[in-house]
Amino acid sequence: MIDYSALKKAVIDGDDERTAQLVKEAIEQHADPADIVTLGLQAGLVTVGEKFSSGEFFIPEMLLAARTVTRSLDIIRPLVSDSDMITAGKVVIGTVVGDLHDIGKNLVGMLLGGVGFDVLDLGTDVYPKRFVTAVMEHKPDILGMSALITTTMPAMEATIQALESANIRRQVKVIVGGAPVTQHFADQIGADGYCSNGGSAIELCNRLVGR
Amino acid sequence: MAMSHKARILAAAHRQAVDKLPFGARIDVWYNYHCAHGTLPEKYEGWNMVDILRDQGAGVQVRHMRIWKLEYDNLEVVTREDPPYTITEWRTPVGAVSLKTVFRPEEGSWIVYEVDHPFKSKEDYPVIEYIFQNTRVVPDLSEYQQKEKMVGEDGIVITGMDMYSPMQQIMRYWLGYERFFYELHDHPVQVGQLYELQKEVAKKKLEILGESSVEIPMLCANWSDEFHTPVFAKYFSPWLREASDYLHSKGKVTQVHSDGEMRRLIPLFLETGVDVAEAWTPMPMTSVTTGELRKAWGDKVTVWGGIPAVLFEPQYTDQEFDTYVIDLFKQIAPGYNFIIGMGDNLPFDGRIERVGRIVELIDKYGSMPMKL
Ligand code: B1M
Numbered sequence: 001m002i003d004y005s006a007l008k009k010a011v012i013d014g015d016d017e018r019t020a021q022l023v024k025e026a027i028e029q030h031a032d033p034a035d036i037v038t039l040g041l042q043a044g045l046v047t048v049g050e051k052f053s054s055g056e057f058f059i060p061e062m063l064l065a066a067r068t069v070t071r072s073l074d075i076i077r078p079l080v081s082d083s084d085m086i087t088a089g090k091v092v093i094g095t096v097v098g099d100l101h102d103i104g105k106n107l108v109g110m111l112l113g114g115v116g117f118d119v120l121d122l123g124t125d126v127y128p129k130r131f132v133t134a135v136m137e138h139k140p141d142i143l144g145m146s147a148l149i150t151t152t153m154p155a156m157e158a159t160i161q162a163l164e165s166a167n168i169r170r171q172v173k174v175i176v177g178g179a180p181v182t183q184h185f186a187d188q189i190g191a192d193g194y195c196s197n198g199g200s201a202i203e204l205c206n207r208l209v210g211r
Numbered sequence: 212m213a214m215s216h217k218a219r220i221l222a223a224a225h226r227q228a229v230d231k232l233p234f235g236a237r238i239d240v241w242y243n244y245h246c247a248h249g250t251l252p253e254k255y256e257g258w259n260m261v262d263i264l265r266d267q268g269a270g271v272q273v274r275h276m277r278i279w280k281l282e283y284d285n286l287e288v289v290t291r292e293d294p295p296y297t298i299t300e301w302r303t304p305v306g307a308v309s310l311k312t313v314f315r316p317e318e319g320s321w322i323v324y325e326v327d328h329p330f331k332s333k334e335d336y337p338v339i340e341y342i343f344q345n346t347r348v349v350p351d352l353s354e355y356q357q358k359e360k361m362v363g364e365d366g367i368v369i370t371g372m373d374m375y376s377p378m379q380q381i382m383r384y385w386l387g388y389e390r391f392f393y394e395l396h397d398h399p400v401q402v403g404q405l406y407e408l409q410k411e412v413a414k415k416k417l418e419i420l421g422e423s424s425v426e427i428p429m430l431c432a433n434w435s436d437e438f439h440t441p442v443f444a445k446y447f448s449p450w451l452r453e454a455s456d457y458l459h460s461k462g463k464v465t466q467v468h469s470d471g472e473m474r475r476l477i478p479l480f481l482e483t484g485v486d487v488a489e490a491w492t493p494m495p496m497t498s499v500t501t502g503e504l505r506k507a508w509g510d511k512v513t514v515w516g517g518i519p520a521v522l523f524e525p526q527y528t529d530q531e532f533d534t535y536v537i538d539l540f541k542q543i544a545p546g547y548n549f550i551i552g553m554g555d556n557l558p559f560d561g562r563i564e565r566v567g568r569i570v571e572l573i574d575k576y577g578s579m580p581m582k583l
């Protein structure tokens with residue numbers, strides 16, 4: 001039985017080299033790749049998210065941990081290419097039209113990528129139509145929208161309406177976030193989820209895809 | 212005789228007595244948006260921003276990006292348009308880097324946004340170092356002086372360090388936030404070297420500011436504690452202290468645009484020697500109340516702001532707006548070292564009459580010392 005606590009700690013420390021070394025060691029010991037990912041890498045990243053949510057960690061720690069996990073997944077991926085273990089689900093994410101703020105959105109995208117979601121980032125200033133096209137084309141499980149300005153928040157509602165008009169609203173879970181966005185607003189516009197920070201985005205998306 | 216808006220703002224910034232609570236209002240997001248869409252209120256069609264603020268009775272805050280030009284030796288800067296983007300390329304003997312920006316004034320913005328930053332990989336270090344080493348900073352004051360004349364005694368034209376202190380300039384402009392933190396972790400020596408070189412450029416800007424008529428040079432902008440706290444003590448405080456000391460020796464006071472989440476930066480701010488925290492944005496847009504801030508800073512820092520942008524929006528009733536402003540007055544009474552302002556702007560769906568309403572409330576409650 002492999003002890004994954006050292007691997008988890010290496011992720012929390014954002015220590016690329018140590019993480020890669022521990023992943024290779026676990027593979028040599030015939031560990032199940034799914035366990036390496038979930039009990040080591042992703043468990044570490046979830047803790048990092050929690051530490052960020054509680055204010056103990058800052059953005060650099062999150063970024064480094066997410067990168068560490070992404071790099072380690074590259075070591076594991078060839079071993080499990082036919083398994084769906086690594087892909088928790090597909091997420092399309094973007095900052096809504098009129099809004100160019102992307103720091104929070106990028107962070108959320110990286111964290112979700114780190115815990116196994118396949119993330120497609122549409123960037124900033126994304127029109128409702130473009131979100132709709134991306135949902136049609138990529139069939140994500142989750143559509144994530146970020147807004148940092150109160151005056152751009154209505155674009156989230158417009159996007160949900162555009163999904164409805166295109167008859168694809170039920171195909172995808174919609175989550176919203178960004179400093180001025182609230183749970184109340186998310187409920188009002190008919191989103192499926194809201195989270196106040198990057199750390200809780202992991203938990204929310206896992207819940208929405210039934211993980 | 213009553214003090215002018217400008218005299219009040221300057222006195223408060225210098226932590227001196229004022230007759231009445233100063234007010235310096237910022238409305239350029241609202242103004243730019245409505246000009247671009249042809250939707251200014253009928254009364255204000257064709258007006259300039261300063262006259263609108265005068266009409267509301269408020270002190271004026273006008274922005275001006277910089278009072279210098281950057282010129283380069285031994286390298287070529289080529290700019291081309293690829294709508295909606297502008298691509299700028301620095302071609303140096305040691306290689307080239309390019310920047311992709313977009314400017315969206317129709318959304319209210321007064322700044323360009325970097326879509327793709329010059330630094331792409333570690334091969335770009337020597338190129339960017341070369342650019343910094345070959346940068347000249349040349350005074351260019353004419354536009355600023357025109358704005359100064361236009362505003363007169365009715366307020367202040369704010370300008371300063373091109374918005375950013377040296378490390379913020381590297382983070383935000385040259386590398387971008389995410390890459391900055393990776394690079395600081397992976398190549399701290401090279402990032403440190405960029406910082407040292409950018410400081411030299413910044414010193415030249417400071418000298419121009421020191422010799423200019425700019426009253427409260429702006430030293431940095433757009434802070435948020437999630438990304439600035441870890442690097443603040445090492446890269447922000449020392450430079451801000453040095454810059455403030457220098458500008459103090461020239462008879463000036465300094466300010467920063469603190470419009471983001473400030474909770475964990477509040478204690479660190481006191482190390483900087485900066486006199487004014489402008490664009491102070493309290494709850495509900497951030498997690499901190501003005502009362503908490505005043506408790507932490509006492510009279511050591513003058514605060515400019517206090518009314519979050521969202522309060523001007525229709526989602527808040529006139530009654531709620533009044534209640535918020537009066538409560539703010541209570542939190543800051545007796546009111547010294549405070550300049551009322553927006554955190555950080557009047558949004559484009561904000562109600563311009565509320566600027567005038569603040570003036571009425573100051574007339575009612577804002578005589579010094581305020582007793583509420
Ligand atoms: C999909 O699911 C999810 C789930 C969770 C999600 C999510 C999505 N998205 C975010 N989250 C959540 O997780 C993240 C991690 O915990 C969090 O993300 P955040 O993005 O909230 O947090 C980041 C990690 C850190 N925070 C930030 O990055 C934002 C910080 C502040 C200071 C800020 C910054 C840095 C900037 N700005 Co601007 N900026 C401000 C901000 C102040 C504030 N109080 O928010 C704000 C947002 N800005 C504002 C303004 C007005 C503007 N800005 C502008 C520009 C900029 C900069 C370019 C200078 C820069 C952005 C750089 C960039 N690459 O993004 C302009 C807008 C341009 C445009 N069209 O978008 C301009 C118009 C300024 C101007 N006059 O030109 C204000 C909006 C006011 C309003 N009415 O709502 C503002 C609140 C400042 C203020 N005090 O008024 C959570 O919200």
